[in-house]
Amino acid sequence: MIKKIDISKALKLNGVVAVLTYNDIPGLNGFGIAIQDQPVLCYDKVRYIGDAVALVACETKELLDKAIDLIEVEYEPLPVVEDPLKALEKDSPKVHENGNIHLHTKIDKGDIEKGFKEADLIIENEYRTGRQEHAYLETESGFAFYDEDEDLLTIFCGGQYPFRDQIQIARVLAIDPRKIRIIDEPMGGGFGGKDEITTQIHLALLAYHTKRLVKMEIERDESIVFSWKKHPMILRYKTGVKKDGTLTSNEIYIYADTGAYASLGGPIVNLAVEHSCGPYRVPNTHIEGFCIYTNNGVSGAFRGFGVNQVTFAMESQMDEIAEKLNMDPVLLRRKNILKKGDETGIGSKIETSIGLKKILDEIEKHPLYKDREKNKIDSSEYKKYGVGIAISYQGTGLGVGLPDYGACWIEMRRDGGFNVYSGSVEIGQQMKTTLKLIALEALKISDEDKVFIITGDTSITPDCGTTTASGATYRSRRAIEIASKKMIDILKKEVNEIFNIPTDEIKIEDGIFKNLNDEKITTYEDLAEILYDKRRLPKTEGHFNFPTSKTKIPGAFGLPHYIFSFSGAIALVEVNILTGKTNLIKAVNLIDGGRVINKIGFEGQSEGGIVMGMGYALMEDVIIKNGEFLVKNFSTYLIPTSMDSPYQIETIPIESFEELGPYGSKGIGETTMVPIAPAITNAIFNATGKRIKQTPATPERVFFALHKLPEK
Amino acid sequence: MKKIKIDFILNGVKITDEVPANITLSEYLRDYLKLTGTKEGCSKGECGACTVIIDDKIFDSCLILIPEVDGKDITTIEGISKDDLTPLQNSLIEEGAFQCGFCASGMVMSLTNLLSKNEKPSLEEIRESISGNLCRCTGYKKIIDAVIKLTKAII
Amino acid sequence: MREFEYYKVKNLKEAINLSKKFGKNKRFLAGGTDLIVRLKDNLIKEENIIDIKNIEELKGIKEVEDEIHIGSLVTFSEIIESDILKKYSPLIVEASKKVGSPQIRNKGTIGGNICNASPAGDSIPPLFCEDAKFFLESTNGSRIVNIEDFFKGPGKTILKEDEILVKIILKKWKENEFGFFNKLGQRNALTIAIASSCIKIKKSDGKIEDIKISLGSVSPTVIRAKKVENILRGLKEYKKDEIIKICDEVKEEIDPITDVRGSREYRIEVSKYLVFEALNNLLNIRG
């Protein structure tokens, strides 16, 4: 609780340009993608250690520490809400006035009791997952300036959705969003972590107040403390299954620690609920998801968006079922996988393409899986090897009821090339390369220099939705395709007028217009020259609404999804049974993301996803005790190095054709990572006979699961 | 605080300056010389984004106090080649070795240094040489493959 | 980074005279991989930094009869590349390979690792197994101390205010000596030990004639597990269960803490297996 903020001493320090507090906020003192419950600058309460209380601008970086030391804030300590389960209790202290439950989603399908009665085996477990940090290598930073003549505020910053940043800033400054220009690139990694506002509002406030160029850099120690994490979840699963492997019933409770503010906690928990039964047919389900406030930092969007956690739980359940039923894990999955027209765990029908069967076929014939017993024979006495598999699915796009669209402008240049403006941003996923490949194909040319992609600037590109939910490529792709088609139509019409050839007798091959006899009529270059002289270089627009499901799930905003990507993983691990240290030796990622457009980018996403998934499985966790971060830099928050990451990584694309997209492609950014962690923990089980129910599977956790050397 | 005189070679050019002792080489490169090719990801020696070559060895420039560079010969990413990209850089691009690219300059420095000492490094030697360079986007595989392709090493 | 005065000294004499002048209010800068991080974290109160990197007397690895002298400024990379050490003292080479990253090994020095006195300092367990001696110099002259008398606690040593570590003195290995260094970290590079163990064995006629065992990160300083050593000394038969039981005695000799890398309980339990694993690499242990 804030009793007093005194900035007078800091203001007197030579070289201090401005010290701002909540008093200096002209508009709404709040931000957040879903609800604006996070103060820009705290006024009554500080709810986590990364909350901002005052903003300081100095002439030099060196002065900042001194100035900050001179700001006096008097606090009255409040009790810390640490354990999400305790936070649910009636007498728990409240993080927000309305209580500690941000969202509670409950879904029933069929009759679980009946399902459990039909079951021959019931498996009940509690799982816990770690607090993963995005650890993008570039921390949040940016600069801003205010142009008084133009009355325009410009902010350069690495973000994922410039148009939403623009609105969030406008609300805080209480100015017209059109007076704000956001340039959101380039950026050193995002993974969802830069979807929420990072430095943008603070930069804008300072630039607006000081009328000067302001620069802000978040240091690593600050970044880990203030920024959003993957939700740690407690997952209680009770699964019923028949002797022959048919799943009958699933009772699931998901408790997600969203930390001090909501951010995207609600949609994330809903996505977890939606995917909690895995890509399987489960006739009877009862699923409850809780999104719970605590004082543990903040959680938010992160690659996987709630699906990592539930997949870890469900795939561990499946592995245990296979073991208890003495059934091949692939066969068990085969029995239950979703087919087109089936209902998911929340009762919505899957009507789009499904590559699951193909994924299982590939797993089954892959030597790493097929010869897994051979791998075990190679085990030395104190190093045990094991192979594990997991499969998963991930809805792409934001889901029902959420604005989800793509837009694109294309203009022909005088040199016969094209400028393509897209609102998606490059966040390190090779978006621009992919968009370029799409545009080249759609515009029927091959010369890469002829297409120039322009992204991430609110003043010159169209709004294209957020670059998240693996759907950005998909959305932009569709928009480009539509705009390109319009462009081609216009160009053909022009050729028709100029050369007097019917449009349906004109075809285009690599920038050359030809007639039916394959004779050249003209080229893009020559046509552009003619059109330029006539001042008629064409411009087109493409707009696309992301397809969403026609059904809605009552009480579950955003559910269900319409298009899903599917993936599977095989992992070979080595467990040192003397110390518990586990290494991932080989990994295979099988991904159904529809047609592969950018092969290198696709493999890159897959390989990065494997290694990030491995970090999640084995080492990554931001430990917070009593509201304090015990892990806050790269010496204690460990991500895999080149010595931890397996070189033997294989990516197998499973191309199930998605007819909804002209290029038959779906999103993959997230789904590449999701099955990795359970494949690894299942492999640990295969190696040691011990199941790890809490990630990360640190040496210590694995060691205590093994307890002591097996008696001989 | 007294300012310190420093005299060193940077990318083949002699530099003489007077600076406060409490800044690091990475800060000096980025803030004073505006050579922003050298990145800072952690400022504590944990990520290697700030890697530079000094007298034929690699160092984290965030862990070098500026007076320590006196008399040294320093190469940063800006000095790795004169006009064109090096064969290593081209190979990295061809492989699509990077995604966001934030780790790239540090990786290039470490690998350039490796190749200057060892024309045909083994897989283990390549992995080892970048073990102080974190990359969050890729799985390191394509970075390693770019070196393997370039050196035609047999793995 | 906070402000300080920086001094570069050219020789040992200058260094100790200057440090005498500043008394407590100074720090030596060797590789700086500990010091600069601490300066950035605002953990250093001293206002004077004395850069000792140009002092010739602190450099180089030399053979002196049956001894090896390692200058305190010798970096981990120099240790790893040293033919003398590879031949006559391979444990320190193995341990140095496990330090941080190539960048850190190029800058960090063995002297800095010792004077920093972290129980997790990777060069220290091998030096315990080697019965290393430290050559120190101050305005009062020089002295040689045994490694066992040097460390007083985490970050604490017997170094006097104006005293500097000049070199480390090791005995060359004999033919029938073997050793193993075992570091357990959360990952495979750039990692501080959760726990580590180091063993040096002298064998004759298939019997353990002499053995030295040291452990890192499981007590306020690196320690020797002398009880376990005593039981193992003279042993001829290497039966797994028996040896594990002996290794279990290590629990009596350590006093670890809980931190983000591992709990006290884990460190206690895993220590015996780290010792066992090292032994397993050196002896022909049968099930």
Ligand SMILES: Cc1cc2nc3c(=O)[nH]c(=O)nc-3n(C[C@H](O)[C@H](O)[C@H](O)COP(=O)(O)OP(=O)(O)OC[C@H]3O[C@@H](n4cnc5c(N)ncnc54)[C@H](O)[C@@H]3O)c2cc1C
């Ligand atoms: C990213 C990173 C990873 C690391 N990984 C490891 C690791 O895996 N294992 C490990 O053991 N350490 C590790 N360290 C710690 C550090 O690198 C080592 O302790 C190193 O040996 C310190 O040596 P230095 O020369 O850099 O010491 P400095 O920082 O220069 O000095 C350390 C302390 O010792 C004093 N000192 C130095 N030399 C002398 C001398 N000759 N006489 C008297 N006092 C002296 C200094 O005043 C200072 O207080 C790591 C550090 C970083 C930043």
Ligand code: FES
């Ligand atoms: S910034 Fe220097 S190592 Fe990370």
Ligand code: FES
């Ligand atoms: S490519 Fe992004 S950190 Fe390496």
